[in-house]
Amino acid sequence: xxxxxxxxxxxxxxxxxxxxxxxxxxxxxxxxxxxxxxxxxxxxxxxxxxxxxxxxxxxxxxxxxxxxxxxxxxxxxxxxxxxxxxxxxxxxxxxxxxxxxxxxxxxxxxxxxxxxxxxxxxxxxxxxxxxxxxxxxxxxxxxxxxxxxxxxxxxxxxxxxxxxxxxxxxxxxxxxxxxxxxxxxxxxxxxxxxxxxxxxxxxxxxxxxxxxxxxxxxxxxxxxxxxxxxxxxxxxxxxxxxxxxxxxxxxxxxxxxxxxxxxxxxxxxxxxxxxxxxxxxxxxxxxxxxxxxxxxxxxxxxxxxxxxxxxxxxxxxxxxxxxxxxxxxxxxxxxxxxxxxxxxxxxxxxxxxxxxxxxxxxxxxxxxxxxxxxxxxxxxxxxxxxxxxxxxxxxxxxxxxxxxxxxxxxxxxxxxxxxxxxxxxxxxxxxxxxxxxxxxxxxxxxxxxxxxxxxxxxxxxxxxxxx
Ligand code: NAD
Numbered sequence: 001x002x003x004x005x006x007x008x009x010x011x012x013x014x015x016x017x018x019x020x021x022x023x024x025x026x027x028x029x030x031x032x033x034x035x036x037x038x039x040x041x042x043x044x045x046x047x048x049x050x051x052x053x054x055x056x057x058x059x060x061x062x063x064x065x066x067x068x069x070x071x072x073x074x075x076x077x078x079x080x081x082x083x084x085x086x087x088x089x090x091x092x093x094x095x096x097x098x099x100x101x102x103x104x105x106x107x108x109x110x111x112x113x114x115x116x117x118x119x120x121x122x123x124x125x126x127x128x129x130x131x132x133x134x135x136x137x138x139x140x141x142x143x144x145x146x147x148x149x150x151x152x153x154x155x156x157x158x159x160x161x162x163x164x165x166x167x168x169x170x171x172x173x174x175x176x177x178x179x180x181x182x183x184x185x186x187x188x189x190x191x192x193x194x195x196x197x198x199x200x201x202x203x204x205x206x207x208x209x210x211x212x213x214x215x216x217x218x219x220x221x222x223x224x225x226x227x228x229x230x231x232x233x234x235x236x237x238x239x240x241x242x243x244x245x246x247x248x249x250x251x252x253x254x255x256x257x258x259x260x261x262x263x264x265x266x267x268x269x270x271x272x273x274x275x276x277x278x279x280x281x282x283x284x285x286x287x288x289x290x291x292x293x294x295x296x297x298x299x300x301x302x303x304x305x306x307x308x309x310x311x312x313x314x315x316x317x318x319x320x321x322x323x324x325x326x327x328x329x330x331x332x333x334x335x336x337x338x339x340x341x342x343x344x345x346x347x348x349x350x351x352x353x354x355x356x357x358x359x360x361x362x363x364x365x366x367x368x369x370x371x372x373x374x375x376x377x378x379x380x381x382x383x384x385x386x387x388x389x390x391x392x393x394x395x396x397x398x399x400x401x402x403x404x405x406x407x408x409x410x411x412x413x414x415x416x417x418x419x420x421x422x423x424x425x426x427x428x429x430x431x432x433x434x435x436x437x438x439x440x441x442x443x444x445x446x447x448x449x450x451x452x453x454x455x456x457x458x459x460x461x462x463x464x465x466x467x
Pocket of ligand 1 (some may be wrong): 107114123124125126127128132150152153180181182185186199201207221222223224225239249255256259288348351376417418422423
């Protein structure tokens with residue numbers, strides 16, 4: 001198996017133009033409207049993943065050094081499961097809904113039609129290059145749209161594989177993959193879209209926001225940020241440490257909802273550090289350096305970014321800290337005694353470094369969280385309902401998770417999205433369908449209504465005032 005990332009052949013600007021107008025023509029033809037057509041495309045997407053499961057695992061290894069098991073449970077199996085959910089439920093999701101009964105208006109027969117938005121665009125990131133590229137598309141196809149997918153150029157093995165397989169499994173008049181970086185994405189953003197979903201960082205999100213404002217294309221932003229963990233010293237520290245450590249190490253911390261940093265009372269810092277070290281040693285019994293159970297950092301630019309943050313911390317490395325540029329490897333690292341203003345608190349880490357910031361009490365933790373951007377996820381480890389409620393009731397975040405990390409993304413029925421700087425809009429499963437669906441208010445007014453509501457027509461007389 002080759003471990004060298006392939007050279008991606010980027011889509012030309014002429015091909016992008018052809019793709020956009022082909023999809024517009026298809027959408028207008030009504031081809032994507034029948035539910036049966038949508039279901040075939042969703043099924044084909046599931047087969048695309050199932051038939052090529054091992055090739056995807058190899059591509060994950062090339063792009064991210066991702067352990068095969070993580071490739072399966074984090075992305076491949078969950079995306080196939082999302083296909084199945086959409087396949088089974090699309091009729092229900094797409095069904096026209098009656099407006100709530102109201103004696104004044106029921107005669108109008110008011111309904112909400114669930115209609116596709118048209119030709120939609122999804123721009124996806126490198127870190128979960130299958131689930132975040134294909135997951136939202138399941139919703140877009142289920143909703144009856146035509147789709148352009150722009151996967152990340154930073155994960156070339158996966159993005160190249162997706163670009164190779166989509167035309168083989170799915171209808172090229174309905175879905176196209178555009179490969180490229182900034183020039184290709186900028187070209188895409190010149191068009192008007194039924195909807196644009198951008199998943200990535202806040203800096204680029206601002207560029208996307210400005211570009212889509214020019215065409216009045218509606219957008220959803222799935223962004224990141226620093227997701228805190230508030231630890232109650234009375235919690236089950238061993239369980240908390242194992243879960244936090246796992247959430248930090250999975251995909252080498254390159255997870256938008258990874259626990260970014262820990263806030264804990266000073267008196268409990270020693271106990272947490274010890275429990276984190278125990279969890280680390282249990283996960284990597286022969287040491288993190290030699291394990292095959294940790295992904296690497298996506299590229300050398302990100303490797304150096306994270307290494308610089310670590311080198312400039314004023315905290316103390318409790319354990320870890322080893323790096324190997326040749327493998328883009330950073331060992332799981334816990335840094336203790338970190339203070340506000342530290343390099344590790346300056347930006348989303350997106351790597352396997354866990355700063356612990358000791359605070360006086362839970363009020364100080366809440367104040368710190370509220371003084372910074374609303375995070376994508378907020379984690380709280382506590383067995384005390386009052387403690388958890390205090391943390392969740394007095395903060396804002398995309399999600400609020402007690403006593404675990406990351407798992408909320410996998411739970412059917414929960415929306416996935418940020419708030420403010422961590423994003424706007426919701427995706428996963430039905431929420432992806434909703435994102436790409438226009439709720440079209442509709443009614444059919446019968447002739448006899450005028451005998452009741454005739455007063456609405458001029459000339460306005462005393463009789464019309466009664467209406
Ligand atoms: P990335 O570098 O892969 O970029 C994401 C996409 O933006 C790519 O398709 C890329 O081609 C495009 N892009 C980059 N620069 C651009 C520009 N100037 N103009 C137009 N398009 C451009 O990934 P990233 O942004 O580094 O992804 C990591 C970030 O994404 C993190 O902040 C993470 O928290 C966030 N994220 C959020 C979610 C979520 O669902 N909320 C999921 C995953 C990642």
